[in-house]
Amino acid sequence: MQPRDLSAHDPYEAGRGIEEVARELGRDPDEFVKLASNENPLGPSPDAADAIREAAGRANSYPTAAHTDLTAAVADAWDVAEAQVWLANGGDGALDYLARAALSPGDDVLVPDPGFSYYAMSARYHHGAVRSYPLAAADDYAMDADTVLDAYDGERVVYVTSPHNPTGRVMALDEIERVAAETDEETLVIVDEAYGEYAAEPSAVSLVGGVASKEAGLSDAAEDRAPRDDVAVLRTFSKAYGLAGVRLGYAVVPDAWADAYARVNTPFAASEIACRAGLAAMGDREHVRESVETAAWAREYVSDHVDAPTLPSSGNFVLVEVGDGTGTYEALKRRGVIVRDTSSYGLPEYVRLTCGTREETRTAVSELNEVLA
Ligand SMILES: *Cc1c(COP(=O)(O)O)cnc(C)c1O
Secondary structure (H helix, E strand, C coil), X not given: CCCCCCCCCCCCCCCCCHHHHHHHHCCCHHHCEECCCCCCCCCCCHHHHHHHHHHHCCCCCCCHHHHHHHHHHXXXXXXXXXXXXXXXXXXXXXXXXXXXXXXXXXXXXXXXXXXCCHHHHHHHHCCCEEEEEECCHHHCCCCCHHHHHCCCCCCCEEEEECCCCXXXXXXXXXXXXXXXXXXXXXCEEEEECCCHHHCCCCEHHHHHCCCCCHHXXXXXXXXXXXXXXXXXXXEECCCCCCCHHHCCXXXXXXXXXXXXXXXXXXXXXXXXXXXXXXXHHHHCHHHHHHHHHHHHHHHHHHHHHCCCCECCCCCCEEEEECCCHHHHHHHHHHCCEECEEHHHHCCXXXXXXXXXXXXXXXXXXXXXXXXXX
């Protein structure tokens, strides 16, 4: 027999890894700098690495207490109820839970184009159909409420990525609020803040009743907004917290959605190891601060020194307009720098450069300039 008809499902294309590329070119992995997947160049917090080692000895048990502890810590950091925090296997896992909770077969979702491919994949797994709203190249892919509302046609879920991957642009919080206000009551607006820590814009968690404590190392949430029941916010430990390898993320959902989690989640959505790492990482604010600062330095360095146009970015990456994205990607790879060819995002004229350490970023920029010359 065969799986069901999956011809409408696109396989996810991850950024290429060092091992993979080194093997393909028959070279030593140490010769490469990888700036392809928006990973944290500083690694995880040392506290998180210690917590992972300590948790190893408890790997025989289900993560009941760890799950509860991390949920409580996240809820506390955002000042929301614990039931509003849906832990998941990465932010991508949280997207799946939201799709499971929101979609009935045949419901439509609206995704940004260009955009993060997992929204459409997740919607299709859950028997949803996908429409898109265009981001305009002529406008440097800027986003406001009308960008969404002009294309909106009663979809059940609307995805907004802010900061957006791969453009780096943000949608202002007031504009996100307007999207929520001007779409149907039965439309859920999912605000993907995977890169929220890197942005100056306040978090949309304030739209579901949250306020980030200034101390938590999270982006501030604006205060004094009546909580909405049609916005969910996605956050992850994969980027600023440097824990992409443990797979940990969460959604902050409206109070009215709280009960749905127990009905849709894969039991123990986040592992003992992931939860303990996440808790330790939240406790190391200095590491998050340094990660954000390094990215801010690298963004500026790239836009000041690359001999090609760049988009203003609020993430830990910069989209560079090189003309021939795939050719540039291939040439850089041979020079030991792995970037993201954004053709699969529908942006064949660009490459996306993740913010590295100062040294990695300088190397990448100088190699890129030689390729461009
Ligand atoms: C990285 C990323 C995520 C989440 O990734 P996880 O590793 O699954 O947490 C979500 N959305 C966007 C736009 C991303 O770039």
